[in-house]
Amino acid sequence: MVRLPLTPAEVERGQRLGALLRRARGERSMLDTALDARVSPETLRKIESGRVATPAFPTIAAIADVLGLSLDAIWAEINQAEPSGPNRRTRERLAS
Numbered sequence: 001m002v003r004l005p006l007t008p009a010e011v012e013r014g015q016r017l018g019a020l021l022r023r024a025r026g027e028r029s030m031l032d033t034a035l036d037a038r039v040s041p042e043t044l045r046k047i048e049s050g051r052v053a054t055p056a057f058p059t060i061a062a063i064a065d066v067l068g069l070s071l072d073a074i075w076a077e078i079n080q081a082e083p084s085g086p087n088r089r090t091r092e093r094l095a096s
Contacts, residue, residue, distance in 0.1 A: 006053050014053025016078045017060070022048050024067040037062040 006014075021044075025033050030048070034041040039059055046052040047059070064071055 011050070011053050013078045014047075015050040016080065017053075017055075017074070018048040018050045020069075020074060020077050021063060021067065024069055033063070033066055037066040039063065 025048075030044055031041050034044040037044070037059075039062060043052070043055075043059065044063065047055050047063070060074065061071060064074055
């Protein structure tokens with residue numbers, strides 16, 4: 001199967017996803033987070049760095065669960081037209 005190149009919008013969305021997960025992880029180690037989500041630390045590193053812009057849904061669901069993020073909040077933030085910062089619900093979650 002040939003994978004089509006990502007669009008600039010998909011690349012930007014992947015970067016926003018990575019930034020969101022890094023913020024949500026805070027001081028928690030990447031290794032602990034990855035192991036608790038049952039994904040490889042390398043996978044989490046690639047997602048957080050934006051190298052994997054379109055990760056599988058179950059992977060994101062598992063990481064979100066470990067970090068206490070709702071999928072709705074993730075979806076809302078990564079689909080913002082401009083990466084101007086987290087929306088209110090995400091900001092409140094990250095502050096707690």
